[in-house]
Amino acid sequence: MSLHPGGAVDGSSTAQAGRRRAGRLALAVVVWVAAYTLNGPLWDWVVCDLLRLDLGSRVGSGVHFFLFDTVKIVLLLAGIIFVVTVLRSFMSVERTRSLLGGRREGVGNVVAASLGVVTPFCSCSAVPAFIGFVASGVPLGVTMSFLIASPLVNEVAIALLLGMFGPGPTALYIGAGLVIAVVAGLVIGRLHLERWVEPFVFETRLGGQVIDPALGLTWDQRIQIGVEEVRTILRRIWPYLLVGIGLGAAIHGWAPQDLFVRYAGPGNPLAVPVAVVIGVPLYSNAAGILPLVEALHDKGLPMGTLLAFMMAVVALSLPEMILLRRVLKPRLIVTFSGVVALGIVAVGYLFNVLLPA
C-alpha cells in the first residue's frame, strides 16, 4: 500500500472510508441498544393494551414470552455473532493447526480445547479439519479435544446464556465445556484408537500451498464477514429458534408448576443421565434449546440437569456422527460419544450441587 505512487490521495480516501465505517458501526450500536432496551416495554404495551390480555393469564404470559424472547434472542445473536466473527477473523484453522504441531498430549489437549473456542469453525468442516490435523501429525486425542470444544463452547451458547442467566452460569458452562473437551481428548489419546480411524486419513498427502484465510484482510472485509455470518447463522437456525421459543412459551404459559419438578426435579437422582440420553440423538443448536432451558428453569428444574441436556444436544448429534463416519470407524464414534456423554453427566451432577434450583 505504501508503494502506491498516489499514496497521499490513497491515504486521505482510506481515512474518509474509515470514518464512514466507524459512523455506520456507531449507528448500528445505537440502534441495537435502543431495540434491546425497548423490547420489554414494547411487548408489555402490545400484549396488555393492544391485545387486551392479562399478563398473569396463561395466554397472556405465553404470548408475551414468545414475542419478547424472539426479539431478545435475535438481537443477542446478531450482536454477539457479529462481534465474535470479526474478532475470530484474525484466527484460522490453519493457524490453530500450526500452534498444535509438535505439542505433547496433555498441554496439547488444553491448547486444542481453548483454540476450539476461538477458532472460526463450523461442523460442516469437521471432516476436512480432522483429516488436515491428523494427516499433518497432530495426535488423535489432541484433534478430538479441538473437535469437541468447538461446537460445545460456541458463541451462540455463550451469548444466550449470558442474556438469560448472567455471567456466573455462563462462566461455569465455558469452564465445564473446556474440561470435558480436554479430558475426553486425553482419554481417547490414551486408549490409542488410531486403528479405528479410516486408514486413508493417514495416507492423505496434503498438497497445495496452505492459504491462511485470516491473513491480509481489510477491516471492510472483516466487517463484511461478520455481517454475512450473522445472516447465514440466523437463516440456518430460525426454524429451531421458533420451535424452541414456541415450546418454551407453551411450557411457560400452560405447564403446571410442579409437573417437571415432580419427574426431573432435584428429587430424582437419575434426572441428569436421562436428560443426556434424551439429548444425544436430538439435533438442534443452542438457539433452539436455550428458550426451552429458560422456561424449564422458571418451572424449577435445576441448572445442572438443564445444561447437561443442552450440552448433549449441541455436542453430540446423529447427523454429525454420520459425517464423522467418513473418517472414523463405528467403534471410535461410539467410544467418542460415550466418553463425551459421561463427561456431560458428571458436569450435570456437579452443577446441580453448585447451582441449586
Place this chain on the structure above:
Amino acid sequence: MEVSILGSGCANCVALEKNTRAALADLGIDAEVAKVTDVAAIAAYGVMRTPGLVVDGQVVVSGRVPRPEEIAALLGATGPA
C-alpha cells in the same frame, strides 16, 4: 481456465459458487465450474474450512465467501483469461 468449488454442500459453498459464476460472467470468461464434494479430496487440497475456490490447481480462497468483485480480481490475477 479450470475453476472448482470445494465444499460438501453447505450454505457457504452454494454462495461461493454463485459469486464465482457472477465473477466469471463479469469477466466474460466461459469456464466450467466444477464441484469437489468428497471430503478426502477437499482435505488433500490443504483446505480445512470450507468453502474453497481452486483456479488451475491453486487454492485461492478458503474458509470465506468473497464478493464477486474480489473473486473477479483473483481470477484476473491467476489466469491468462
